[in-house]
Amino acid sequence: MKLVAHTDGGSRGNPGPAAAGFVLNDEAGRRLEAKAFYLGETTNNVAEYTALVKVLESARKMGAADLTVYTDSELMVRQLAGQYKVKSDLIRPLFEQVNELRPGFRSCLIVHVTRDKNKEADGLVNMALDAGRDIEEENRGTGILPVKGQGQDAPDTHGRDAHATKKPVRLGVLISGGGRTLLNILECIQRGELNAEIAVVISSLSSVAGVERARSAGFPVKIIRKRDCADIEAFSARIEEELTAAGVDLVVQGGWLCLWKIPPQYENRVMNIHPALLPSFGGKGMWGHHVHEAVLAAGCKVSGCTVHFCTNEYDRGPIIVQRTCPVLDDDTPDTLAERVFEQECLAYPQAIRLFAEGRLQVEGNRVRIAQEGKRKR
Numbered sequence: 001m002k003l004v005a006h007t008d009g010g011s012r013g014n015p016g017p018a019a020a021g022f023v024l025n026d027e028a029g030r031r032l033e034a035k036a037f038y039l040g041e042t043t044n045n046v047a048e049y050t051a052l053v054k055v056l057e058s059a060r061k062m063g064a065a066d067l068t069v070y071t072d073s074e075l076m077v078r079q080l081a082g083q084y085k086v087k088s089d090l091i092r093p094l095f096e097q098v099n100e101l102r103p104g105f106r107s108c109l110i111v112h113v114t115r116d117k118n119k120e121a122d123g124l125v126n127m128a129l130d131a132g133r134d135i136e137e138e139n140r141g142t143g144i145l146p147v148k149g150q151g152q153d154a155p156d157t158h159g160r161d162a163h164a165t166k167k168p169v170r171l172g173v174l175i176s177g178g179g180r181t182l183l184n185i186l187e188c189i190q191r192g193e194l195n196a197e198i199a200v201v202i203s204s205l206s207s208v209a210g211v212e213r214a215r216s217a218g219f220p221v222k223i224i225r226k227r228d229c230a231d232i233e234a235f236s237a238r239i240e241e242e243l244t245a246a247g248v249d250l251v252v253q254g255g256w257l258c259l260w261k262i263p264p265q266y267e268n269r270v271m272n273i274h275p276a277l278l279p280s281f282g283g284k285g286m287w288g289h290h291v292h293e294a295v296l297a298a299g300c301k302v303s304g305c306t307v308h309f310c311t312n313e314y315d316r317g318p319i320i321v322q323r324t325c326p327v328l329d330d331d332t333p334d335t336l337a338e339r340v341f342e343q344e345c346l347a348y349p350q351a352i353r354l355f356a357e358g359r360l361q362v363e364g365n366r367v368r369i370a371q372e373g374k375r376k377r
Helices: 044-061 074-080 092-104 119-131 180-190 209-216 232-245 289-297 333-356
Strands: 002-011 016-026 031-042 066-071 107-112 169-175 196-203 221-223 250-253 270-274 302-309 319-326 360-363 366-369
Touching (some): 002 044, 016 119, 044 074, 044 119, 169 180, 169 232, 169 333, 196 232, 270 333, 302 333
Parallel strands (some): 066 107
């Protein structure tokens, strides 16, 4: 028996209320099963993997020999293909469970599709999120019965906040390396978690992996090297020129290693993420593995990351979001870096989302976060 499935998972908050769902059809397109599971509070990735585990288990019980699963989680597909490492302790058990289930089929393909080709599974997830409970299709063989305000033609809301109908915030992303932060932000946008769009990517180096990744994703990439400019003023002016031309609302530094003079019109509109808990372990020369080496040398029991507004000094400026993680006794700079990066993938989108919602109020060197519905004037 050959079966075809579509799976989806979503979290409103990441972490936040989450659900996982799947639609399972036979080769002729007849509906066999459609379910969604309310998961309580967890992350998008946990929800995506949970949906995949559930459909694999269901297909096994039905005696399927061949199974093709379509999902809009490109990250999950790449992890299962061995292209990306699974770094999250939350994801690893589910990743292993998927790999234990897959050999039970003669063939088991897991294929990435765009979200517009995954509407039924997406609709089920939204139903479960709205209801706060598990959902199961009752009219098997005829497709999903829409509930009030839902169904295949309902607005796509999972993972979106209440301000998603507003004009997207235009981001200018500054990189100097592999572009992992850029990809994380892009994935959050694609999942509907950020009401934003990437207007331009600026790299301070021409040969780093982030440049090719940005171009492959279809973004306009500008190379502005410090050594090609007469001084820091000229360097800063070139950056400002490209940001202004792209109509950027918020500048996001993602692994950007160059100090530049932020013009007045971008005050409190340039964010940076640092792989430690500022004001500790910051300043000139404190980037990448240098930070994690210093944290370990100091004997810290906790580390984490900091998102802050930039000033014209290294790692200074009002702190927006901080997230923590433990430092383990057997940590190396590399293992600690992986754990910190997991927190970075949550902290940066959170800070951008708060900016997009107009909830960040800067008072001196402090950032106050307004309650939802009470935006800054």
